[in-house]
Amino acid sequence: MRVSKQSAVYVAMVGLLCVAGLMTSAHALPVEQAVLTFAPEVPPPIERRHPAKVVVHLETTEYVGELADGVEYTFWTFGDAVPGPFIRVRKGDFVEFNLHNRSDSTVPHNIDLHAVTGPGGGAEATLAAPGHSATFTFTAMNPGLYVYHCATPPVGMHVANGMYGLILVEPEEGMPRTDREYYVMQSEFYTGGMHGESGHQPFSQEKALDERPDYVVFNGRVGALTGDNALRASVGERVRLYVGNGGPNLVSSFHVIGEIFDKVWMEGGSRINRNVQTTLVPAGGSTIVEFDMQVPGTYILVDHSIFRAFNKGAIGMLEVDGEENRQVFGGRTGDSVYRPEPAKELKPDDENEDDSNSGQSTEMEEVSRLDLSASMGKGEQVYRMTCLPCHQPSGQGIPGVFPPLAQSDFMLENIDRAIAGVIHGQRGRTDQIMPPQNLNDEQIANVMTFVLNSWGHDEGKVRPRDVRDVRRSGKRVDDF
Numbered sequence: 001m002r003v004s005k006q007s008a009v010y011v012a013m014v015g016l017l018c019v020a021g022l023m024t025s026a027h028a029l030p031v032e033q034a035v036l037t038f039a040p041e042v043p044p045p046i047e048r049r050h051p052a053k054v055v056v057h058l059e060t061t062e063y064v065g066e067l068a069d070g071v072e073y074t075f076w077t078f079g080d081a082v083p084g085p086f087i088r089v090r091k092g093d094f095v096e097f098n099l100h101n102r103s104d105s106t107v108p109h110n111i112d113l114h115a116v117t118g119p120g121g122g123a124e125a126t127l128a129a130p131g132h133s134a135t136f137t138f139t140a141m142n143p144g145l146y147v148y149h150c151a152t153p154p155v156g157m158h159v160a161n162g163m164y165g166l167i168l169v170e171p172e173e174g175m176p177r178t179d180r181e182y183y184v185m186q187s188e189f190y191t192g193g194m195h196g197e198s199g200h201q202p203f204s205q206e207k208a209l210d211e212r213p214d215y216v217v218f219n220g221r222v223g224a225l226t227g228d229n230a231l232r233a234s235v236g237e238r239v240r241l242y243v244g245n246g247g248p249n250l251v252s253s254f255h256v257i258g259e260i261f262d263k264v265w266m267e268g269g270s271r272i273n274r275n276v277q278t279t280l281v282p283a284g285g286s287t288i289v290e291f292d293m294q295v296p297g298t299y300i301l302v303d304h305s306i307f308r309a310f311n312k313g314a315i316g317m318l319e320v321d322g323e324e325n326r327q328v329f330g331g332r333t334g335d336s337v338y339r340p341e342p343a344k345e346l347k348p349d350d351e352n353e354d355d356s357n358s359g360q361s362t363e364m365e366e367v368s369r370l371d372l373s374a375s376m377g378k379g380e381q382v383y384r385m386t387c388l389p390c391h392q393p394s395g396q397g398i399p400g401v402f403p404p405l406a407q408s409d410f411m412l413e414n415i416d417r418a419i420a421g422v423i424h425g426q427r428g429r430t431d432q433i434m435p436p437q438n439l440n441d442e443q444i445a446n447v448m449t450f451v452l453n454s455w456g457h458d459e460g461k462v463r464p465r466d467v468r469d470v471r472r473s474g475k476r477v478d479d480f
């Protein structure tokens with residue numbers, strides 16, 4: 001199994017051309033090798049104010065990688081990464097595009113660049129069998145941010161397996177300067193198993209036809225932009241995101257929680273819209289958004305078709321450090337534990353003589369520390385991806401909206417009841433509803449273990465079979 005070389009900047013196969021004079025007889029243009037970068041990195045702005053001949057070398061590959069923790073998928077790629085590398089040229093540039101299909105590929109591949117004016121965007125011209133290369137040329141006629149993708153039949157499958165990326169054609173005068181530029185590309189995956197099911201997952205043609213993805217992700221996998229992989233910026237900086245949507249099916253409602261886009265290059269074209277909350281990114285389309293950072297914190301990138309974010313993986317994070325600005329954002333002006341009275345009378349606990357729980361605690365003593373910390377680690381991932389947006393990073397909840405899990409008496413009082421809430425959803429204690437969390441037994445066991453051993457709790461390990469028992473009992477929160 002090979003791991004994609006995310007983030008490394010690589011200059012595509014430097015060589016051959018461009019020796020000293022930097023001139024080709026054919027076009028009398030200076031020759032440059034394209035600088036390609038892996039998401040979330042963007043190549044440096046183009047400094048020159050004249051056209052050039054830009055040479056791109058891109059390799060198509062196939063490899064088994066991780067779609068989510070413990071979930072493997074056979075990706076088909078450009079540049080050994082999903083999404084493929086970011087290409088940056090200038091309007092008027094003459095591009096020599098070399099596509100190399102590695103010899104261990106199982107199928108032919110090609111490339112359709114939406115930045116190309118001409119048949120198939122280069123698809124027919126670049127079709128390459130395993131172990132072959134193809135070259136074509138084009139002039140970048142129109143400025144904008146364009147998607148590229150494989151267009152080899154079955155096209156849907158090549159795209160669904162990860163074959164897409166972005167090419168920016170800068171206008172002649174260049175893009176305005178910003179402090180940070182990032183590359184974010186949404187796409188969805190259709191797998192044999194349900195979301196979170198571990199092991200190698202095959203592509204599901206049936207789900208793809210139904211447009212029923214199990215994963216909707218940024219930058220090729222669940223968690224590519226969260227935790228340690230979060231994007232970074234500082235207060236006072238201007239951030240620009242080059243956002244693409246590989247599809248293959250869904251249109252994205254791209255939104256950054258806690259930010260308003262000062263500028264949006266609508267659909268990645270030349271028209272600028274201002275003061276936008278959520279912008280559409282069509283399948284096979286793009287957008288460029290820009291905003292100033294005024295207040296530190298974690299800003300969450302989502303597809304605001306919100307189940308895709310909280311249940312299917314379409315979450316990214318932008319961590320911003322720097323000085324608070326109480327004028328812009330007053331922050332918490334009150335801080336208290338949120339313990340609403342139960343809206344319904346709960347049945348007294350002694351009705352089901354909690355001996356299942358006491359049995360559990362003797363067994364719990366046998367569980368090794370190591371086992372607990374492994375489960376905690378996996379549980380933290382689930383928590384970050386699933387529970388955090390509502391219950392918050394330190395389990396503190398949001399007063400009046402989402403109850404805290406830290407020191408939640410309701411939760412600590414009856415753990416099976418809390419598990420039932422996570423399985424089936426829960427309502428009645430607040431004005432809000434917790435929807436059923438579409439997680440398997442192992443994921444729920446891990447996340448509960450994490451929650452029950454964080455923020456001052458010390459409640460031991462929940463095992464998948466504990467979750468299974470609650471699930472089998474069919475009991476809902478109100479039945480406890």
Ligand code: HEC
Binds near residue numbers: 387391
């Ligand atoms: C969409 C927001 C949302 C998400 C996501 C969410 N919850 Fe909740 N959770 C709530 C709400 C709202 C309640 C209270 C519902 C009610 O009124 O009974 C709640 C209640 C709970 C409770 C009972 C605590 C109490 O005081 O009522 C537990 C335990 C809990 N959630 C755990 C989790 C876990 C674990 C996850 C992640 C797997 C999770 N929740 C994901 C919104 C959410």
Ligand SMILES: [Cu+2]
Binds near residue numbers: 110150151
């Ligand atoms: Cu392909």
